Amino acid sequence: MSEVYAARRERLRERSSAGGSATALVSRPANVRYLAGAVPHGAVLLLGMDEDVLVCADPLDEQSADARPDQALRVQTLPAPGGDCAVAAAGLAAAQGAESLAVEEHHLTVARHRALGSVAPRLRLGDLGTAVEQLRLIKDEEEISLLRIGAEIADQALSELLESILVGRTERHLALELERRLVDHGADGPAFTTSVATGPNAGRRGHRPTDRRVEEGDFLSVCLGAAYRGYRCEIGRTFVIGTSPADWQVELYDLVFAAQRAGRQALVPGAACREVDRAARQVLDSAGYSEGLAPTTGHGVGLEIDEDPRLAPSAMGKLDACVPVTVEPGVHLPGRGGVRIDDTLVVRPEADGGPELLTITTKELLAL
């Protein structure tokens, strides 16, 4: 794997040099992990003049085994505890003779940025912008295979839950049960706070589980994901509790299903992100649900659960092959509940069979 990280750093160095900075400081944790293979707590990565250095707050032998960085990197620990690795890295850059250092202005706070300026007053601080996030957009097959395993784990956890008795159990308990099953099947942990929403809560995006119990006739919507070796996927499904769903439930489900399918079918290399959003959104719009829709119908996933690209009306840019995204439209009717359907897919050319569905749990409306 070491060559992978070295190649990523090399691509970043080219971008940074093209932007006028011979050195760069990466502080956003997911970005450090992407370039260094691991991100010990508080660590930052310096792409230096002479060599690249991972500056860590604590000695590595105090870190967990899964926090081992790329062995090709020099690792330096802060001389005194409690310091800021970014400030130390700026000092290193200055000591290496650098004149300019590109930093992640969208991640560094004003106070930290000022501290960098104080420790290395002659260093011109530039902006690296979201250069690393842009490198992270298109995944290699190794990254996709980690997402695929994560999705399998989430599918499995969900399928086991569906076999158990649900009526009378609280949202909180079902969420914890799902998280336990994720770990049972090999996840590092949940990719994000598992959402379980019943009755009037169902279909609410990002709903935090409450003590409400599952009742007959409820919609039940769940959204969960596994983190697997750092990579995070997402699946969301909505079910009905009881033998036969009400007419309004079937209608609403079919509508959201149609919107989600339209979004999935729009996932082709070269498609504008806003067009994918529109494909899903207009199905809901034309049925009269334009009010109260979520601002996005999907987003990229990877080392973070919510990363670029964004599938939204104002989104810029186009999709590329090998970009994993969620497609997750939903409708929530205040007081009644609603439906969300959410898959993680990888954009693939039509010649390769079109979008690759990672989360394969059925999207039929199941009555549980």
Next chain:
Amino acid sequence: MSEVYAARRERLRERSSAGGSATALVSRPANVRYLAGAVPHGAVLLLGMDEDVLVCADPLDEQSADARPDQALRVQTLPAPGGDCAVAAAGLAAAQGAESLAVEEHHLTVARHRALGSVAPRLRLGDLGTAVEQLRLIKDEEEISLLRIGAEIADQALSELLESILVGRTERHLALELERRLVDHGADGPAFTTSVATGPNAGRRGHRPTDRRVEEGDFLSVCLGAAYRGYRCEIGRTFVIGTSPADWQVELYDLVFAAQRAGRQALVPGAACREVDRAARQVLDSAGYSEGLAPTTGHGVGLEIDEDPRLAPSAMGKLDACVPVTVEPGVHLPGRGGVRIDDTLVVRPEADGGPELLTITTKELLAL
């Protein structure tokens, strides 16, 4: 509760005015929650010229019930989704006629700070510093009672775990089991990632649970906490697995216990934070364990699990009454394991009985 939040905002307004800014923008989530009673996702609080405004990214009816802010606050939602509430708040301040706005430079990123400057170019941006964090240091009795309930929940979850069979189970499973029990007993959720460490991992600070299974003769150290209505506490204990601990285990345990007791006994109003740290640290030092000790022996708790004050050799400041802190020295011997003992206590005057221990699980060395 509304008067409580209004009074907190009034105290902050006084500090901000004294610093030369008639208006202030609070963006750090725990600080927003402290002053507004809730922090809907992405929300910021403007202490304005005319009135205080909670600027939210989404309409409140899309938020969970536990995210309801102080009803005395005006709530404003962003006109378009995807915007930055802090930028909108700066625009509001300018529209109210403010000339200066104090912001949290230790929380706002360089990029957001610049966006504030662009939307309101005539507004002089100052630094609010850690004014809200300083207000949060001393807790009122209502806050302490929430911490007390959280500590009871954690004690209960831990005591139930101790009654179950441990040998053969993995760190990950035990951690999840503890988190489930926290929720069972009424916690919002875990206050932080539960740490379960066995054998050679035992005693490592912040150890992330692995697939290692509990074995006879192991040290087992656990650290957990409940979040209860936003307030977070912490308890850590170390046990021995099997009928009788080895001599080195008893010795190490007694030593850490003595250090932790010395730290607890040093918790008096007016004590220097570094003296509390020293009280605990010198016990370990004088037994030859000065190398590899954690940089702090304790820290404040409240709306965040790790807040001021810091009990460390370089810490400034003194303890006040009604400040809740952890006391958590530990020793980890690489390859062998170790011991951590961690309590949450509230500093109280001697006349009131001295430090109030919130986490009451026994600190005898139990063989499980």
